[in-house]
Amino acid sequence: MNYTQEMNLVSKSGYCMPFEEKNGEVKMTLGYGKQIHPVTQEEFFHHGVDFATHRYILTAVADGVVSGIGSSPTHGLFQMIRYGKYEVAYTHLTHALATFGTRVKAGSMVAISGDLLHIEVKHDGTEINPMEFLAMLYSNLLTLRQQGHPSMPDLAFLEMDIPTDYDDDREEIEELMLRFYPEYLLEVGNGSYHVPEHTEQSLRNIFSLSAVKNYFYEMMPSLANPLGIGERSMPIAARVQNLLIGDFLNYLALRHQLFLSTLSENDKKKRSTKP
The missing domain is CATH 2.70.70.10 (Glucose Permease (Domain IIA))
Known part of the structure:
Protein backbone atom coordinates (compact mmCIF):
# COMPACT_ATOMS: atom_id res chain seq x y z
CA MET A 1 0.00 0.00 0.00
CA GLN A 147 3.66 29.07 6.99
CA GLY A 148 5.40 30.83 9.86
CA HIS A 149 4.48 28.36 12.59
CA PRO A 150 7.21 27.03 14.86
CA SER A 151 7.87 23.31 14.88
CA MET A 152 4.86 21.91 16.66
CA PRO A 153 6.19 21.25 19.17
CA ASP A 154 9.74 22.65 18.97
CA LEU A 155 11.09 20.56 21.82
CA ALA A 156 14.46 19.81 23.30
CA PHE A 157 14.75 16.09 23.87
CA LEU A 158 16.39 14.33 26.78
CA GLU A 159 18.61 11.34 26.25
CA MET A 160 18.06 8.90 29.08
CA ASP A 161 21.74 8.12 29.61
CA ILE A 162 22.20 10.83 32.26
CA PRO A 163 25.79 10.49 33.49
CA THR A 164 26.19 9.87 37.22
CA ASP A 165 28.98 9.02 39.64
CA TYR A 166 27.71 5.44 39.69
CA ASP A 167 27.82 4.50 36.00
CA ASP A 168 30.54 1.85 36.53
CA ASP A 169 28.31 0.10 39.09
CA ARG A 170 25.06 0.52 37.15
CA GLU A 171 24.22 -3.16 36.70
CA GLU A 172 24.88 -3.99 40.34
CA ILE A 173 22.81 -1.02 41.53
CA GLU A 174 19.90 -1.97 39.27
CA GLU A 175 19.93 -5.51 40.70
CA LEU A 176 19.87 -4.09 44.24
CA MET A 177 17.01 -1.75 43.32
CA LEU A 178 14.93 -4.60 41.96
CA ARG A 179 15.24 -6.31 45.33
CA PHE A 180 15.24 -3.48 47.87
CA TYR A 181 13.84 -0.28 46.29
CA PRO A 182 10.17 -0.89 47.18
CA GLU A 183 11.20 -1.52 50.79
CA TYR A 184 13.34 1.64 50.75
CA LEU A 185 10.41 3.76 49.54
CA LEU A 186 8.10 2.19 52.12
CA GLU A 187 10.47 3.00 55.00
CA VAL A 188 10.98 6.55 53.74
CA GLY A 189 7.21 6.95 53.52
CA ASN A 190 6.39 5.62 57.00
CA GLY A 191 9.29 7.43 58.65
CA SER A 192 11.24 4.38 59.77
CA TYR A 193 14.14 5.55 57.59
CA HIS A 194 14.98 9.25 57.51
CA VAL A 195 16.78 10.78 54.56
CA PRO A 196 19.89 12.56 55.92
CA GLU A 197 19.39 16.28 56.46
CA HIS A 198 22.25 17.22 54.15
CA THR A 199 20.60 15.23 51.32
CA GLU A 200 17.26 16.95 51.87
CA GLN A 201 18.93 20.35 51.94
CA SER A 202 20.89 19.62 48.76
CA LEU A 203 17.69 18.65 46.95
CA ARG A 204 15.95 21.83 48.15
CA ASN A 205 18.85 23.93 46.89
CA ILE A 206 18.90 22.20 43.51
CA PHE A 207 15.18 22.65 42.89
CA SER A 208 15.19 26.24 44.15
CA LEU A 209 18.07 27.13 41.83
CA SER A 210 16.39 25.33 38.94
CA ALA A 211 13.20 27.33 39.45
CA VAL A 212 15.13 30.61 39.52
CA LYS A 213 16.96 29.73 36.29
CA ASN A 214 13.72 28.65 34.57
CA TYR A 215 14.79 25.04 34.03
CA PHE A 216 11.22 23.90 34.60
CA TYR A 217 8.52 24.15 31.89
CA GLU A 218 11.16 24.60 29.21
CA MET A 219 9.07 22.26 27.08
CA MET A 220 5.42 21.26 26.98
CA PRO A 221 4.57 19.41 30.23
CA SER A 222 3.11 15.92 29.91
CA LEU A 223 2.13 13.07 32.20
CA ALA A 224 5.56 11.54 31.72
CA ASN A 225 7.35 14.88 32.19
CA PRO A 226 5.13 17.04 34.42
CA LEU A 227 7.83 19.63 35.08
CA GLY A 228 8.52 20.09 31.38
CA ILE A 229 12.27 19.76 31.81
CA GLY A 230 14.40 19.93 28.69
CA GLU A 231 18.00 19.49 27.66
CA ARG A 232 19.28 22.50 29.64
CA SER A 233 18.35 20.73 32.86
CA MET A 234 20.56 17.68 32.19
CA PRO A 235 23.25 18.76 34.72
CA ILE A 236 20.52 19.25 37.32
CA ALA A 237 19.06 15.83 36.57
CA ALA A 238 22.51 14.27 36.99
CA ARG A 239 22.98 15.92 40.41
CA VAL A 240 19.57 14.73 41.57
CA GLN A 241 20.33 11.20 40.35
CA ASN A 242 23.61 11.21 42.28
CA LEU A 243 21.86 12.26 45.48
CA LEU A 244 19.03 9.73 45.17
CA ILE A 245 21.29 6.81 44.27
CA GLY A 246 23.67 7.77 47.05
CA ASP A 247 20.86 7.82 49.59
CA PHE A 248 19.61 4.42 48.45
CA LEU A 249 23.12 3.01 48.94
CA ASN A 250 23.24 4.72 52.33
CA TYR A 251 19.99 2.95 53.25
CA LEU A 252 21.37 -0.44 52.20
CA ALA A 253 24.47 0.07 54.32
CA LEU A 254 22.57 1.15 57.44
CA ARG A 255 19.61 -1.24 57.22
CA HIS A 256 21.06 -4.32 55.55
CA GLN A 257 24.86 -3.98 55.78
CA LEU A 258 25.00 -4.30 51.99
CA PHE A 259 27.66 -2.50 49.96
CA LEU A 260 28.76 -2.22 46.35
CA SER A 261 31.40 -4.81 45.55
CA THR A 262 33.72 -2.02 44.33
CA LEU A 263 33.83 -0.25 47.72
CA SER A 264 36.98 -0.47 49.79
CA GLU A 265 36.80 -1.70 53.37
CA ASN A 266 37.40 1.84 54.60
CA ASP A 267 34.47 3.17 52.53
CA LYS A 268 32.25 0.37 53.85
CA LYS A 269 33.02 1.38 57.44
CA LYS A 270 32.18 5.02 56.64
CA ARG A 271 28.84 4.10 55.08
CA SER A 272 27.81 1.72 57.87
CA THR A 273 28.29 4.46 60.49
CA LYS A 274 27.11 7.45 58.45
CA PRO A 275 24.02 9.11 60.03
Missing part, protein backbone atom coordinates in the same frame (compact mmCIF):
# COMPACT_ATOMS: atom_id res chain seq x y z
CA ASN A 2 1.46 3.34 -1.06
CA TYR A 3 0.87 6.67 0.67
CA THR A 4 -1.44 9.12 -1.09
CA GLN A 5 -2.34 12.73 -0.25
CA GLU A 6 -5.81 11.61 0.87
CA MET A 7 -4.07 9.69 3.68
CA ASN A 8 -2.53 12.83 5.18
CA LEU A 9 -2.79 12.89 8.96
CA VAL A 10 -4.63 15.87 10.48
CA SER A 11 -3.62 16.94 13.98
CA LYS A 12 -4.60 20.07 15.95
CA SER A 13 -1.51 19.78 18.16
CA GLY A 14 0.80 19.72 15.15
CA TYR A 15 3.31 17.01 14.32
CA CYS A 16 6.48 15.56 15.77
CA MET A 17 8.99 12.94 14.68
CA PRO A 18 9.21 9.82 16.92
CA PHE A 19 12.62 10.88 18.23
CA GLU A 20 15.15 13.62 17.67
CA GLU A 21 18.07 12.75 15.44
CA LYS A 22 21.15 14.62 16.55
CA ASN A 23 23.98 15.09 14.07
CA GLY A 24 22.83 12.11 12.04
CA GLU A 25 23.71 9.71 14.83
CA VAL A 26 20.59 7.54 14.53
CA LYS A 27 20.93 5.04 11.71
CA MET A 28 18.28 2.88 10.11
CA THR A 29 19.64 -0.64 10.53
CA LEU A 30 16.94 -2.59 8.71
CA GLY A 31 14.42 -1.40 6.14
CA TYR A 32 10.90 -2.43 5.22
CA GLY A 33 10.11 -5.39 2.95
CA LYS A 34 12.38 -8.23 1.82
CA GLN A 35 15.57 -8.19 3.86
CA ILE A 36 18.50 -10.42 4.76
CA HIS A 37 18.45 -11.39 8.44
CA PRO A 38 21.60 -9.91 10.06
CA VAL A 39 22.18 -13.08 12.13
CA THR A 40 20.87 -16.04 10.08
CA GLN A 41 21.57 -14.44 6.67
CA GLU A 42 18.22 -15.80 5.49
CA GLU A 43 15.81 -13.75 3.41
CA PHE A 44 12.61 -12.69 5.17
CA PHE A 45 9.92 -10.02 4.97
CA HIS A 46 10.43 -7.22 7.46
CA HIS A 47 7.12 -5.62 8.46
CA GLY A 48 8.65 -2.45 9.86
CA VAL A 49 11.88 -0.45 10.05
CA ASP A 50 14.61 -0.63 12.70
CA PHE A 51 16.67 2.25 14.06
CA ALA A 52 19.80 2.03 16.19
CA THR A 53 18.71 3.84 19.34
CA HIS A 54 19.82 3.51 22.92
CA ARG A 55 17.39 4.66 25.57
CA TYR A 56 15.94 7.43 23.46
CA ILE A 57 12.78 9.19 24.56
CA LEU A 58 10.04 8.38 22.08
CA THR A 59 7.23 10.81 21.41
CA ALA A 60 3.72 10.84 20.06
CA VAL A 61 3.74 12.12 16.48
CA ALA A 62 0.30 13.81 16.55
CA ASP A 63 -3.06 13.76 18.35
CA GLY A 64 -3.77 10.18 19.31
CA VAL A 65 -4.64 7.60 21.94
CA VAL A 66 -2.63 4.66 23.28
CA SER A 67 -4.45 1.66 21.86
CA GLY A 68 -2.30 -1.18 23.15
CA ILE A 69 0.60 -2.20 25.38
CA GLY A 70 1.99 -5.70 25.61
CA SER A 71 4.96 -8.00 25.28
CA SER A 72 5.89 -10.73 22.82
CA PRO A 73 8.90 -13.00 22.23
CA THR A 74 9.53 -11.31 18.88
CA HIS A 75 9.08 -7.65 19.78
CA GLY A 76 9.60 -7.54 23.53
CA LEU A 77 7.73 -4.69 25.22
CA PHE A 78 5.64 -2.81 22.65
CA GLN A 79 3.23 0.12 22.57
CA MET A 80 0.61 0.97 19.95
CA ILE A 81 -0.87 4.43 19.42
CA ARG A 82 -3.80 5.22 17.13
CA TYR A 83 -3.76 8.49 15.18
CA GLY A 84 -7.02 8.72 13.27
CA LYS A 85 -6.88 5.88 10.74
CA TYR A 86 -3.21 5.24 11.50
CA GLU A 87 -1.89 2.86 14.13
CA VAL A 88 1.82 3.06 14.96
CA ALA A 89 3.69 0.42 16.96
CA TYR A 90 6.92 1.10 18.87
CA THR A 91 8.62 -2.16 19.89
CA HIS A 92 11.72 -3.36 21.78
CA LEU A 93 11.05 -0.77 24.49
CA THR A 94 12.58 -0.52 27.94
CA HIS A 95 9.61 1.47 29.31
CA ALA A 96 6.11 2.39 28.16
CA LEU A 97 5.42 5.75 29.83
CA ALA A 98 1.91 6.40 28.49
CA THR A 99 -0.63 3.83 29.69
CA PHE A 100 -3.43 2.19 27.73
CA GLY A 101 -6.20 4.65 26.85
CA THR A 102 -4.04 7.75 27.42
CA ARG A 103 -4.75 10.59 25.01
CA VAL A 104 -1.55 12.11 23.66
CA LYS A 105 -0.53 15.16 21.66
CA ALA A 106 2.40 15.75 19.33
CA GLY A 107 5.59 15.70 21.34
CA SER A 108 4.17 13.93 24.39
CA MET A 109 6.73 11.48 25.77
CA VAL A 110 5.23 8.02 25.49
CA ALA A 111 8.05 5.49 25.80
CA ILE A 112 11.79 4.84 26.09
CA SER A 113 13.53 2.74 23.47
CA GLY A 114 15.94 -0.10 24.04
CA ASP A 115 19.12 -0.54 21.99
CA LEU A 116 16.98 -0.57 18.85
CA LEU A 117 13.58 0.77 17.89
CA HIS A 118 11.32 -1.21 15.56
CA ILE A 119 8.41 0.79 14.11
CA GLU A 120 5.40 -0.65 12.29
CA VAL A 121 2.57 1.39 10.75
CA LYS A 122 -0.93 0.47 9.55
CA HIS A 123 -3.47 2.68 7.81
CA ASP A 124 -7.09 1.62 8.18
CA GLY A 125 -5.83 -1.87 9.07
CA THR A 126 -3.47 -2.18 6.08
CA GLU A 127 0.27 -2.29 6.61
CA ILE A 128 2.36 0.45 4.98
CA ASN A 129 6.06 1.24 4.80
CA PRO A 130 6.82 3.27 7.95
CA MET A 131 9.28 5.42 5.98
CA GLU A 132 6.39 6.76 3.89
CA PHE A 133 4.55 7.65 7.10
CA LEU A 134 7.63 9.38 8.54
CA ALA A 135 8.17 11.25 5.27
CA MET A 136 4.58 12.54 5.53
CA LEU A 137 5.21 13.77 9.07
CA TYR A 138 8.40 15.53 8.04
CA SER A 139 6.65 17.16 5.09
CA ASN A 140 3.89 18.43 7.39
CA LEU A 141 6.50 19.87 9.76
CA LEU A 142 8.22 21.70 6.89
CA THR A 143 4.88 23.05 5.67
CA LEU A 144 4.09 24.46 9.11
CA ARG A 145 7.47 26.16 9.28
CA GLN A 146 7.01 27.70 5.83
Whole structure:
Protein backbone atom coordinates (compact mmCIF):
# COMPACT_ATOMS: atom_id res chain seq x y z
CA MET A 1 0.00 0.00 0.00
CA ASN A 2 1.46 3.34 -1.06
CA TYR A 3 0.87 6.67 0.67
CA THR A 4 -1.44 9.12 -1.09
CA GLN A 5 -2.34 12.73 -0.25
CA GLU A 6 -5.81 11.61 0.87
CA MET A 7 -4.07 9.69 3.68
CA ASN A 8 -2.53 12.83 5.18
CA LEU A 9 -2.79 12.89 8.96
CA VAL A 10 -4.63 15.87 10.48
CA SER A 11 -3.62 16.94 13.98
CA LYS A 12 -4.60 20.07 15.95
CA SER A 13 -1.51 19.78 18.16
CA GLY A 14 0.80 19.72 15.15
CA TYR A 15 3.31 17.01 14.32
CA CYS A 16 6.48 15.56 15.77
CA MET A 17 8.99 12.94 14.68
CA PRO A 18 9.21 9.82 16.92
CA PHE A 19 12.62 10.88 18.23
CA GLU A 20 15.15 13.62 17.67
CA GLU A 21 18.07 12.75 15.44
CA LYS A 22 21.15 14.62 16.55
CA ASN A 23 23.98 15.09 14.07
CA GLY A 24 22.83 12.11 12.04
CA GLU A 25 23.71 9.71 14.83
CA VAL A 26 20.59 7.54 14.53
CA LYS A 27 20.93 5.04 11.71
CA MET A 28 18.28 2.88 10.11
CA THR A 29 19.64 -0.64 10.53
CA LEU A 30 16.94 -2.59 8.71
CA GLY A 31 14.42 -1.40 6.14
CA TYR A 32 10.90 -2.43 5.22
CA GLY A 33 10.11 -5.39 2.95
CA LYS A 34 12.38 -8.23 1.82
CA GLN A 35 15.57 -8.19 3.86
CA ILE A 36 18.50 -10.42 4.76
CA HIS A 37 18.45 -11.39 8.44
CA PRO A 38 21.60 -9.91 10.06
CA VAL A 39 22.18 -13.08 12.13
CA THR A 40 20.87 -16.04 10.08
CA GLN A 41 21.57 -14.44 6.67
CA GLU A 42 18.22 -15.80 5.49
CA GLU A 43 15.81 -13.75 3.41
CA PHE A 44 12.61 -12.69 5.17
CA PHE A 45 9.92 -10.02 4.97
CA HIS A 46 10.43 -7.22 7.46
CA HIS A 47 7.12 -5.62 8.46
CA GLY A 48 8.65 -2.45 9.86
CA VAL A 49 11.88 -0.45 10.05
CA ASP A 50 14.61 -0.63 12.70
CA PHE A 51 16.67 2.25 14.06
CA ALA A 52 19.80 2.03 16.19
CA THR A 53 18.71 3.84 19.34
CA HIS A 54 19.82 3.51 22.92
CA ARG A 55 17.39 4.66 25.57
CA TYR A 56 15.94 7.43 23.46
CA ILE A 57 12.78 9.19 24.56
CA LEU A 58 10.04 8.38 22.08
CA THR A 59 7.23 10.81 21.41
CA ALA A 60 3.72 10.84 20.06
CA VAL A 61 3.74 12.12 16.48
CA ALA A 62 0.30 13.81 16.55
CA ASP A 63 -3.06 13.76 18.35
CA GLY A 64 -3.77 10.18 19.31
CA VAL A 65 -4.64 7.60 21.94
CA VAL A 66 -2.63 4.66 23.28
CA SER A 67 -4.45 1.66 21.86
CA GLY A 68 -2.30 -1.18 23.15
CA ILE A 69 0.60 -2.20 25.38
CA GLY A 70 1.99 -5.70 25.61
CA SER A 71 4.96 -8.00 25.28
CA SER A 72 5.89 -10.73 22.82
CA PRO A 73 8.90 -13.00 22.23
CA THR A 74 9.53 -11.31 18.88
CA HIS A 75 9.08 -7.65 19.78
CA GLY A 76 9.60 -7.54 23.53
CA LEU A 77 7.73 -4.69 25.22
CA PHE A 78 5.64 -2.81 22.65
CA GLN A 79 3.23 0.12 22.57
CA MET A 80 0.61 0.97 19.95
CA ILE A 81 -0.87 4.43 19.42
CA ARG A 82 -3.80 5.22 17.13
CA TYR A 83 -3.76 8.49 15.18
CA GLY A 84 -7.02 8.72 13.27
CA LYS A 85 -6.88 5.88 10.74
CA TYR A 86 -3.21 5.24 11.50
CA GLU A 87 -1.89 2.86 14.13
CA VAL A 88 1.82 3.06 14.96
CA ALA A 89 3.69 0.42 16.96
CA TYR A 90 6.92 1.10 18.87
CA THR A 91 8.62 -2.16 19.89
CA HIS A 92 11.72 -3.36 21.78
CA LEU A 93 11.05 -0.77 24.49
CA THR A 94 12.58 -0.52 27.94
CA HIS A 95 9.61 1.47 29.31
CA ALA A 96 6.11 2.39 28.16
CA LEU A 97 5.42 5.75 29.83
CA ALA A 98 1.91 6.40 28.49
CA THR A 99 -0.63 3.83 29.69
CA PHE A 100 -3.43 2.19 27.73
CA GLY A 101 -6.20 4.65 26.85
CA THR A 102 -4.04 7.75 27.42
CA ARG A 103 -4.75 10.59 25.01
CA VAL A 104 -1.55 12.11 23.66
CA LYS A 105 -0.53 15.16 21.66
CA ALA A 106 2.40 15.75 19.33
CA GLY A 107 5.59 15.70 21.34
CA SER A 108 4.17 13.93 24.39
CA MET A 109 6.73 11.48 25.77
CA VAL A 110 5.23 8.02 25.49
CA ALA A 111 8.05 5.49 25.80
CA ILE A 112 11.79 4.84 26.09
CA SER A 113 13.53 2.74 23.47
CA GLY A 114 15.94 -0.10 24.04
CA ASP A 115 19.12 -0.54 21.99
CA LEU A 116 16.98 -0.57 18.85
CA LEU A 117 13.58 0.77 17.89
CA HIS A 118 11.32 -1.21 15.56
CA ILE A 119 8.41 0.79 14.11
CA GLU A 120 5.40 -0.65 12.29
CA VAL A 121 2.57 1.39 10.75
CA LYS A 122 -0.93 0.47 9.55
CA HIS A 123 -3.47 2.68 7.81
CA ASP A 124 -7.09 1.62 8.18
CA GLY A 125 -5.83 -1.87 9.07
CA THR A 126 -3.47 -2.18 6.08
CA GLU A 127 0.27 -2.29 6.61
CA ILE A 128 2.36 0.45 4.98
CA ASN A 129 6.06 1.24 4.80
CA PRO A 130 6.82 3.27 7.95
CA MET A 131 9.28 5.42 5.98
CA GLU A 132 6.39 6.76 3.89
CA PHE A 133 4.55 7.65 7.10
CA LEU A 134 7.63 9.38 8.54
CA ALA A 135 8.17 11.25 5.27
CA MET A 136 4.58 12.54 5.53
CA LEU A 137 5.21 13.77 9.07
CA TYR A 138 8.40 15.53 8.04
CA SER A 139 6.65 17.16 5.09
CA ASN A 140 3.89 18.43 7.39
CA LEU A 141 6.50 19.87 9.76
CA LEU A 142 8.22 21.70 6.89
CA THR A 143 4.88 23.05 5.67
CA LEU A 144 4.09 24.46 9.11
CA ARG A 145 7.47 26.16 9.28
CA GLN A 146 7.01 27.70 5.83
CA GLN A 147 3.66 29.07 6.99
CA GLY A 148 5.40 30.83 9.86
CA HIS A 149 4.48 28.36 12.59
CA PRO A 150 7.21 27.03 14.86
CA SER A 151 7.87 23.31 14.88
CA MET A 152 4.86 21.91 16.66
CA PRO A 153 6.19 21.25 19.17
CA ASP A 154 9.74 22.65 18.97
CA LEU A 155 11.09 20.56 21.82
CA ALA A 156 14.46 19.81 23.30
CA PHE A 157 14.75 16.09 23.87
CA LEU A 158 16.39 14.33 26.78
CA GLU A 159 18.61 11.34 26.25
CA MET A 160 18.06 8.90 29.08
CA ASP A 161 21.74 8.12 29.61
CA ILE A 162 22.20 10.83 32.26
CA PRO A 163 25.79 10.49 33.49
CA THR A 164 26.19 9.87 37.22
CA ASP A 165 28.98 9.02 39.64
CA TYR A 166 27.71 5.44 39.69
CA ASP A 167 27.82 4.50 36.00
CA ASP A 168 30.54 1.85 36.53
CA ASP A 169 28.31 0.10 39.09
CA ARG A 170 25.06 0.52 37.15
CA GLU A 171 24.22 -3.16 36.70
CA GLU A 172 24.88 -3.99 40.34
CA ILE A 173 22.81 -1.02 41.53
CA GLU A 174 19.90 -1.97 39.27
CA GLU A 175 19.93 -5.51 40.70
CA LEU A 176 19.87 -4.09 44.24
CA MET A 177 17.01 -1.75 43.32
CA LEU A 178 14.93 -4.60 41.96
CA ARG A 179 15.24 -6.31 45.33
CA PHE A 180 15.24 -3.48 47.87
CA TYR A 181 13.84 -0.28 46.29
CA PRO A 182 10.17 -0.89 47.18
CA GLU A 183 11.20 -1.52 50.79
CA TYR A 184 13.34 1.64 50.75
CA LEU A 185 10.41 3.76 49.54
CA LEU A 186 8.10 2.19 52.12
CA GLU A 187 10.47 3.00 55.00
CA VAL A 188 10.98 6.55 53.74
CA GLY A 189 7.21 6.95 53.52
CA ASN A 190 6.39 5.62 57.00
CA GLY A 191 9.29 7.43 58.65
CA SER A 192 11.24 4.38 59.77
CA TYR A 193 14.14 5.55 57.59
CA HIS A 194 14.98 9.25 57.51
CA VAL A 195 16.78 10.78 54.56
CA PRO A 196 19.89 12.56 55.92
CA GLU A 197 19.39 16.28 56.46
CA HIS A 198 22.25 17.22 54.15
CA THR A 199 20.60 15.23 51.32
CA GLU A 200 17.26 16.95 51.87
CA GLN A 201 18.93 20.35 51.94
CA SER A 202 20.89 19.62 48.76
CA LEU A 203 17.69 18.65 46.95
CA ARG A 204 15.95 21.83 48.15
CA ASN A 205 18.85 23.93 46.89
CA ILE A 206 18.90 22.20 43.51
CA PHE A 207 15.18 22.65 42.89
CA SER A 208 15.19 26.24 44.15
CA LEU A 209 18.07 27.13 41.83
CA SER A 210 16.39 25.33 38.94
CA ALA A 211 13.20 27.33 39.45
CA VAL A 212 15.13 30.61 39.52
CA LYS A 213 16.96 29.73 36.29
CA ASN A 214 13.72 28.65 34.57
CA TYR A 215 14.79 25.04 34.03
CA PHE A 216 11.22 23.90 34.60
CA TYR A 217 8.52 24.15 31.89
CA GLU A 218 11.16 24.60 29.21
CA MET A 219 9.07 22.26 27.08
CA MET A 220 5.42 21.26 26.98
CA PRO A 221 4.57 19.41 30.23
CA SER A 222 3.11 15.92 29.91
CA LEU A 223 2.13 13.07 32.20
CA ALA A 224 5.56 11.54 31.72
CA ASN A 225 7.35 14.88 32.19
CA PRO A 226 5.13 17.04 34.42
CA LEU A 227 7.83 19.63 35.08
CA GLY A 228 8.52 20.09 31.38
CA ILE A 229 12.27 19.76 31.81
CA GLY A 230 14.40 19.93 28.69
CA GLU A 231 18.00 19.49 27.66
CA ARG A 232 19.28 22.50 29.64
CA SER A 233 18.35 20.73 32.86
CA MET A 234 20.56 17.68 32.19
CA PRO A 235 23.25 18.76 34.72
CA ILE A 236 20.52 19.25 37.32
CA ALA A 237 19.06 15.83 36.57
CA ALA A 238 22.51 14.27 36.99
CA ARG A 239 22.98 15.92 40.41
CA VAL A 240 19.57 14.73 41.57
CA GLN A 241 20.33 11.20 40.35
CA ASN A 242 23.61 11.21 42.28
CA LEU A 243 21.86 12.26 45.48
CA LEU A 244 19.03 9.73 45.17
CA ILE A 245 21.29 6.81 44.27
CA GLY A 246 23.67 7.77 47.05
CA ASP A 247 20.86 7.82 49.59
CA PHE A 248 19.61 4.42 48.45
CA LEU A 249 23.12 3.01 48.94
CA ASN A 250 23.24 4.72 52.33
CA TYR A 251 19.99 2.95 53.25
CA LEU A 252 21.37 -0.44 52.20
CA ALA A 253 24.47 0.07 54.32
CA LEU A 254 22.57 1.15 57.44
CA ARG A 255 19.61 -1.24 57.22
CA HIS A 256 21.06 -4.32 55.55
CA GLN A 257 24.86 -3.98 55.78
CA LEU A 258 25.00 -4.30 51.99
CA PHE A 259 27.66 -2.50 49.96
CA LEU A 260 28.76 -2.22 46.35
CA SER A 261 31.40 -4.81 45.55
CA THR A 262 33.72 -2.02 44.33
CA LEU A 263 33.83 -0.25 47.72
CA SER A 264 36.98 -0.47 49.79
CA GLU A 265 36.80 -1.70 53.37
CA ASN A 266 37.40 1.84 54.60
CA ASP A 267 34.47 3.17 52.53
CA LYS A 268 32.25 0.37 53.85
CA LYS A 269 33.02 1.38 57.44
CA LYS A 270 32.18 5.02 56.64
CA ARG A 271 28.84 4.10 55.08
CA SER A 272 27.81 1.72 57.87
CA THR A 273 28.29 4.46 60.49
CA LYS A 274 27.11 7.45 58.45
CA PRO A 275 24.02 9.11 60.03
